[in-house]
Amino acid sequence: MSRISKLRKALQKAGLDALALNPSPSLTYLTGLHFHLMERPVVALFTAAGQVGLVLPELELPKVANRAEIEPFPYGEDPSAWGNAFRRAAEALKLDGARIGVEPTRLRVLELRFLEGAMPRAKFVSAAEVLASLREIKDENELAAMREAVRIAQEALRAAMRSFHEGMTERELAAEVVLQLLRHGSEPELPFQPIVSAGENAANPHAVPTDRPIRRGDLLIVDWGATYRGYFSDLTRTFAVGEVDEELECIVAVVGEANAAGRSAARPGIPAGEVDKAAREVIAKAGYGEFFTHRTGHGLGLDVHEPPFIYGGNGEILRPGMTFTVEPGIYLPGKGGARIEDDVVITETGAESLSDLPREIWRLG
Numbered sequence: 001m002s003r004i005s006k007l008r009k010a011l012q013k014a015g016l017d018a019l020a021l022n023p024s025p026s027l028t029y030l031t032g033l034h035f036h037l038m039e040r041p042v043v044a045l046f047t048a049a050g051q052v053g054l055v056l057p058e059l060e061l062p063k064v065a066n067r068a069e070i071e072p073f074p075y076g077e078d079p080s081a082w083g084n085a086f087r088r089a090a091e092a093l094k095l096d097g098a099r100i101g102v103e104p105t106r107l108r109v110l111e112l113r114f115l116e117g118a119m120p121r122a123k124f125v126s127a128a129e130v131l132a133s134l135r136e137i138k139d140e141n142e143l144a145a146m147r148e149a150v151r152i153a154q155e156a157l158r159a160a161m162r163s164f165h166e167g168m169t170e171r172e173l174a175a176e177v178v179l180q181l182l183r184h185g186s187e188p189e190l191p192f193q194p195i196v197s198a199g200e201n202a203a204n205p206h207a208v209p210t211d212r213p214i215r216r217g218d219l220l221i222v223d224w225g226a227t228y229r230g231y232f233s234d235l236t237r238t239f240a241v242g243e244v245d246e247e248l249e250c251i252v253a254v255v256g257e258a259n260a261a262g263r264s265a266a267r268p269g270i271p272a273g274e275v276d277k278a279a280r281e282v283i284a285k286a287g288y289g290e291f292f293t294h295r296t297g298h299g300l301g302l303d304v305h306e307p308p309f310i311y312g313g314n315g316e317i318l319r320p321g322m323t324f325t326v327e328p329g330i331y332l333p334g335k336g337g338a339r340i341e342d343d344v345v346i347t348e349t350g351a352e353s354l355s356d357l358p359r360e361i362w363r364l365g
């Protein structure tokens with residue numbers, strides 16, 4: 001069944017008459033089209049009856065030239081005429097008075113105002129769950145793209161670490177990681193800027209690379225990912241520069257056990273929260289519970305953070321084809337931190353890790 005047919009069914013089931021999307025991974029998922037988010041609105045309208053309309057600037061028309069199933073509603077450069085394009089779409093697709101789903105984390109006030117102006121009696125509600133239900137389960141093509149994104153990331157890291165030397169700064173190593181990602185075939189739009197954090201900086205899970213030199217005795221965290229056909233990978237490994245103190249050595253081992261516990265707990269039919277629980281218990285038992293300050297993971301695909309979210313108490317049931325990260329960490333303020341992150345897919349019987357770089361402490365220098 002095509003993605004548009006699946007969407008139709010899901011809209012009907014959710015009691016929605018239509019879906020309105022601005023440029024976003026969901027729009028790409030449903031249409032294969034890419035648009036940049038800019039000052040001019042681009043809005044795709046999908047009706048539960050199966051029609052697809054697209055309000056867009058005239059200059060973007062070539063993108064839909066061979067797409068008979070998409071009805072374009074183009075507008076010119078004069079902003080005072082843009083509202084008119086939205087009104088033509090609303091009329092053609094009979095949207096006034098409709099219940100219209102939107103993506104609350106994506107649709108901007110810009111697009112919402114045009115939609116409201118063109119269909120004053122329509123009701124706009126969240127379609128986050130409808131879209132999650134479609135995008136969460138990856139098909140073979142999507143999984144192949146994610147495997148390739150993981151492969152590129154792993155090869156790129158191996159290459160980047162070959163140029164590591166003591167005294168190199170976090171920023172220099174981060175630049176090397178980006179360079180190698182591109183060289184190894186990542187699309188230029190990386191999932192995120194790599195995190196490279198050493199010593200006390202590694203105690204901050206979302207550190208930004210600085211000019212701090214990476215020295216003997218540091219734990220070093222590298223969190224990086226590649227993009228392939230729009231799909232992302234997101235991995236983390238922890239390195240030791242020379243000998244590190246016993247406690248730092250210990251937290252890397254504990255995080256490694258927690259990562260393994262999370263991966264082996266993951267299976268179809270259980271709540272996502274169980275994966276978080278399995279990883280968290282290992283860290284709590286070792287006495288570091290209060291230093292594991294974030295959720296165990298997040299869904300991964302065309303977005304770096306998408307459902308299913310792996311946090312304590314999340315009752316969402318895992319199903320075959322779901323992909324997410326398992327990334328427990330321990331962060332000791334002023335001293336250092338450790339995180340080990342893999343990307344997994346739920347199979348018929350358990351979970352398979354897409355990533356296989358060694359997870360034990362990597363000794364540098």
Ligand code: CO
Nearest residue numbers: 234325327341
């Ligand atoms: Co992550």
